[in-house]
Structure formats: structure tokens, C-alpha cells
Amino acid sequence: MARIVMKFGGTSMAGTERIRRVANIVRKQQARGHEVAVVVSAMAGETDRLVNFCREANPLYDPAEYDVVVASGEQVTSGLLALTLQSLGCQARSWLGWQMPVRTIEAHAKARIEDIEAEALIAAMAAGEIAVIPGFQGVSDAGRITTLGRGGSDTSAVAVAAAIRADRCDIYTDVDGVYTTDPRIVAKAHKLKAVTYEEMLELASVGAKVLQTRSVGLAMKEGVRVQVLSSFVGDDAIPADDIPGTLIVSEDEMNALVEKGDMERQHVTGIAHDKNEAKIILTRVPDRPGSVAHIFEPLAKASINVDMIIQNVGRDKGETDVTFTVPQSDLARAQALLEDRREDIGFNRLISDSKIAKISVVGVGMKSHAGVASTMFQSLADRGINIQAITTSEIKVSVLIDEDETELAVRVLHTAYGLDASDEVA
Amino acid sequence: MARIVMKFGGTSMAGTERIRRVANIVRKQQARGHEVAVVVSAMAGETDRLVNFCREANPLYDPAEYDVVVASGEQVTSGLLALTLQSLGCQARSWLGWQMPVRTIEAHAKARIEDIEAEALIAAMAAGEIAVIPGFQGVSDAGRITTLGRGGSDTSAVAVAAAIRADRCDIYTDVDGVYTTDPRIVAKAHKLKAVTYEEMLELASVGAKVLQTRSVGLAMKEGVRVQVLSSFVGDDAIPADDIPGTLIVSEDEMNALVEKGDMERQHVTGIAHDKNEAKIILTRVPDRPGSVAHIFEPLAKASINVDMIIQNVGRDKGETDVTFTVPQSDLARAQALLEDRREDIGFNRLISDSKIAKISVVGVGMKSHAGVASTMFQSLADRGINIQAITTSEIKVSVLIDEDETELAVRVLHTAYGLDASDEVA
Structure with missing residues (x-):
């Protein structure tokens, strides 16, 4: 017997027919003898509808x-899910954010969970009742409803899993797991049995949007074992205990899986790509203390998220070129801010x-294995792909x-790191 | 300065444009120096949509x-109303049922308000904040959401008015007040300036569905002055302090209004009609103790609401005819129940x-004025209208x-009791 949190997104909850499918999956999980809590999103489209109402009512809306x-x-x-579970003969009840309660900080519309009181929930689950929990919501110390920001339901699920000390938090999505790369680009991409929290964070931050980044960070901090799996499986193909999706676990558990022979050790776990960044080059910036600060301080103040930063050696003494990336959606704003400060910064x-x-190539394996970066550069050079900038972290x-x-580039690297699925697997 | 509760129904709240109209009315009321609390219904159609979801999820739904x-x-x-009021420059916040809290009995889907903690609300209103309160909802001692049953928002408004000791509870509806009779039948019907709680209860129970009956009963018990008025008035024609709708008040206040010359004393206040009843006659029922109980006990057990009951003198000694009315929708069920008990009851x-x-003719004036009933019988007889049964109460x-x-019949009686509007008024 295990204690399991199951999380279903808006597509899975869109209408009473789909909710019935979800209820069936939940019921079968409980029938295996597990204690089950379910975290749900709003029906697909509903949050947008409600947000639009708020904008119409008051463009500068009060977040409370x-x-x-x-x-x-x-x-x-x-x-509705509690009602549907009851119609299938299960005991079930809903636990709203203020009822458990899920305590958050005061920051409305972007709150952070501080604490979940889970004793009553644990007792109800132990008595055979399925707990149904609305994601995304909590309550402030002032007793008012808070929400975690868009996509916050993944975070709710992980937080509930931590609070009830769940054995696993299963996140049902419209993909059936985490892949070595985007299967729409590489037909031979294959689903990973497991990735570490760190790898998942790196993959998420570079475009593999399977899970909300914040939820992965929380899972890592709280040591919650997460599984990503598909809710679009036939009724008979619902998750068996042998983990049909991708597990997201600590490096220790990953090592244990490798030692048990459940996983092969790879130097690179996955290849991610991100087309949403834009590059800015400032040429002939004076190479003196403080000049770089002049560039990035206004961007930080404007909440523009700078990602890669490369300072090239300048051709002329005392000057340097600075290259960095910002989200494409912030490019125009960043350009305007920098032009305003042209004299302070002193660029040409x-x-x-x-x-x-x-x-990006990502993998905890590269910590203990040299040559991952040079394989990347050589593979791209062999195909005539020019590298404009490089950054590295411990696992990326x-x-x-x-x-x-x-x-x-993605296809070349997928092959170069031996990630292509063998014919048997594919 | 007065403390006023304003209640708006689903038609007034249907969409952000209409909510803006409501917000303008509320803002103008506050601008007169009043402290204002607003009780709102769901958008028209929304409750039906949600009820249908519940039925689809589970036909035998758990009311909790x-x-x-x-x-x-x-x-x-x-x-949304709080947001819209803020966009007009007002201070406003929503107070959900569990936040005030509005404590109700445990009976989900048909709860009754037991107590409203209004201290925080009163303090916020005194500080110039408009309190926006969702009607229809409360919270049980177990900390779960309850609702008052369909149409419960009128009751919520009256209960809030009682709790905050409001000077008046204004119920905005799609009619502009209570009329002497149905204006679709009698063109010369006119709006009443005031009616007593008792009159309103009698009028409501016989088909004049302006207010939910339960809310009138609560207003009477708590001494809340209620005004019915229209929300479909031009922005400039919003309620002035001289009461544009119909006041529903105690008999004492009614007497005071008459003495002040604000109202004329009428023997009959209004004429109501109800086509939703059906008549059942059981002939030759044994005229012995207990025989009538045999008739009505099974109907009561089946929650069939018997209204008029008339026991006619039988033609034969030891036998009697019993006539009564039930809602048309319960007629078939009532007939089946009675046929099942034919032998026990012993009817022919x-x-x-x-x-x-x-x-029905209704009026507190008839308490102190003889001849109201005989005027009714004579007027109907003059037009050849046959009376099948009669019941009377103190004011009806x-x-x-x-x-x-x-x-x-309605037109004849409206004229007979001098209720036709004069040409000047009409």
C-alpha cells in the first residue's frame, strides 16, 4: 500500500465526461489498496474566462x-470530481484551500505555499476517503483566498504530497513522460524512465515545458518523488505500479536505479531547445569596473530576465563586447532601456x-564525465553549425x-550522445 | 445617513456590462452618504449550468x-462587483459566506441561516468600504460550504440587513414594486407605496412572486424594512431617498404612514390569483372521528402541500364530502396515494x-372592516362567476x-374594492 497524490490538468477536467474518465483512473488506483489524494485544475478555458471577466471589470484589478x-x-x-467518484461507489470529499487550510503568503495572484495542515486529510484518507483538492488556491493569514499564479496546480500537488508524506506525486499531463528530446523533431526520441530534479529543472528552463519549474524546485526541496504520465490512456491502460511515465527523483535514487539495473547510466539525459530568446550585443563597452553593472541593473529593475551573458575579449585594448539573451517578448523594452543609458554604459x-x-545538452552524468562539451562543439562543427555563444553549468x-x-542541431546531438532509440525500442 | 443593504438578482448581474450598471447604482447610493452592503446572485443562467454539471456528475448528488x-x-x-466598484473609485471588498461567517444549519442545499457575525463588516462599512456579499451561501459548523436553496439570495439579503441593523433592505428586481394586482391582467393596477409583511406573505403565497416567501417571513421576524424596486431604471433615475419602489413594513409603520398622510387606508390591498392548484373532491366520506386524518396523513408524509380544505355537509346522514387543493404538479401522486387508501378512508x-x-383578496384593513368577504361574493355572483370553495384568514x-x-374575476374585484388607478395616477 502506498499513499499517492494524483494531479490532473485542465484538459483532463474539461467537462463531466472527461471528469468521469479521471474518476475511473482514480478509483482503479485506490482499488489497488493505495490511499489517494487528487489535485485538480479548472476546466480547460475556464480560468481564461474568469481572468477576462476580471479584466473587463477592472483592468487594474485588485489581486485579492x-x-x-x-x-x-x-x-x-x-x-464535481468528488460527486463523480461517489457515483462510482467511492467515498470522496473536496477540501478547499481555506478548509485544509493551505496557508500561503499574502501575495495575491502569485502566492507561495507556506504550510499545509494535513492531519484531517491524512485521517480521512486512512479511513478510505479519497481527498479531492483544488489546485492553485490557498488562504492568507488574513483569511482571504489566494492563488499561486498560472500553472500553480502542479505546485499545489507537490506541496500536498510533501504535507501528507506521499510515496509519490503522479502528474497526469497530455504527454506520457519526459523524452530525451522533442519527439516532433527527432522521431527516435525516447521516453526516459527517470530524470533527476536538477535535470528536470534544466530541461524545463530551456523549453521542455512538461512541469511547472516551481513545482520541480519544490519537489527537490521536499524530496517528493514525482511521476509525469499521460491521462490520455485507455481505461485499461491506467498506470500500473511499474511506473509507466517518467520518475523525477533525487540523484541518490537515480544512482540506486542504475545499480539495480533499472536504468542505464547516460552522460547526457536529454537535448532541449528554446526559440523564445533574443540576443543583444553591445560593442566596444569600456573594459572597466562597473560597466557591466550599468548594463544589467536597469534590466533587473524592469524585471527583464537575462539568461546567457558572455563577455568577449575586445579587439581594442580597454574595450569589450558584451553579449546576452533576454526573452523575445522583452526585447523591445530592453533595447529602449539600454539606448536610454547609452552614455552611462558607453557602448558603441x-x-x-x-x-x-x-x-542545451543536460545530464547529471556529465559531472563525472569529461568531454561532453567538446562532443557537442565537434558534432555541430561537423555539420557546419556556427556557435554564437556558450554557457555551461554543472549538468548542462x-x-x-x-x-x-x-x-x-537537435538531431545531430541526439545521435552524437547515443540517445536514438534502438529499433527494438522504437 | 443610513445603513442600507442592496440586493441584485441574476439578471442584473448577467455579464460585466450589467455589473457595471449595478456598480453605478451602488456608488450613487453611497455618494448620498449611506453605508452600503450589497448582496448579489450568480449571473443569470450560471446556477443552472452548475446544477446541470452536478446532475451529470452524479444524479443522486451529495448535497455537500x-x-x-x-x-x-x-x-x-x-x-467582480468588488472589482468594478474599485474601478469607479470606491473602496470595496467581497465577504464570502465562510469569511464573515454566515453560519447555517448543516442541511446542505437547503440550509437555514442561524447567525451572521457582522462586527468586521460593520467596521469596514463604517470606514467607507462597500461590502459585497454573495447571496445564497453560508458555512456549516463543520466548516463546509452550505447553500440556502434556490432563490435564497433574497433571504441572505434580509439576514445581512438584520445582522448589521440596516435601516432598509432594498431588493432590486425586474419589477418596480408590488402592484395591487397583475398589471398584465388589469391595466389600471397600480404600484403600492407600502404593504405589511403579512400582506406580502399572503400575496406571495398566492402567486405574486416578487420576493421569496422565506425572505418576507424572516424580515417580519427580524423587523427588517424591505423595499422592492426595479434595477432596470436609467442611470439618472436611480432610487432617491423618497422610496420609488414598494416598502414592506410592519403594521405599526403602515399605520404611521397612514396617519402621516403618506398612504391611504384601504380595506383591500391587492388581488392575487394562482392557477397552479388542482382540486380533489372525495365524496361520501364517513363522518366519524379520524376519517379526515386518514386522508391527509399520507399526503403529508409524501410532502404534498395541501392548501384549502373544505368539509361540506353531506347529503346523507353520517357522510360528508371533503374538498381540498394540492399543487397541480402533485395531483397524480396525490390521486394514487388516496386510491391506495380507499378502504381506510372509505370514500365513494x-x-x-x-x-x-x-x-384572493388581501389586506390588513379587513381586520377592522366587515363586509369585505360579502363584497367579493356579491361582485362575482353579479358577473355569473360560480364559487366552488371559500377559505378565509384574518387578512385574506x-x-x-x-x-x-x-x-x-380579478378585474371585477379590482374595481369593486376601489383599486383601479385614477386617470391622473395612471
């Missing part, structure tokens, strides 16, 4: 009242390029390339 | 989870007729007639 309105979407689906030209892609190497070469 | 789902409709409109024939109408005389004669 916005939370009252938008939290209703998950309230509805949690009640501002060159921007939004036709770039960031390609990222390069900027021309956007048009994205698919080619 | 049903309440979680359906209470969300008023949660949304209360948040069961005659039913659903083509009947109940016509009701007769059963043929349904086809409803409109004629």
Missing part, C-alpha cells in the same frame, strides 16, 4: 478580488537578433545558434 | 459537494379538477373558481 473570482474554477472541478553599437535558438552545456538550424 | 459547486456562481459575481368517489384558479379571503374566469 481577482483571486476570489479565479479560484472558483478549481472549486467547481473539485466538487547595439546589435539585436531574435532569430536565434538555444540548444548550452549554445546559441541560428534559429533555422535548430532541428538539425 | 453540490454546495461546493453551485456556491461558486455567487463567489464570482461578488468578486374521487373527483379531480385541475382547471381551477384561486382568487380566497375562493376557487373555474380557471377560464380568472381574468374576469
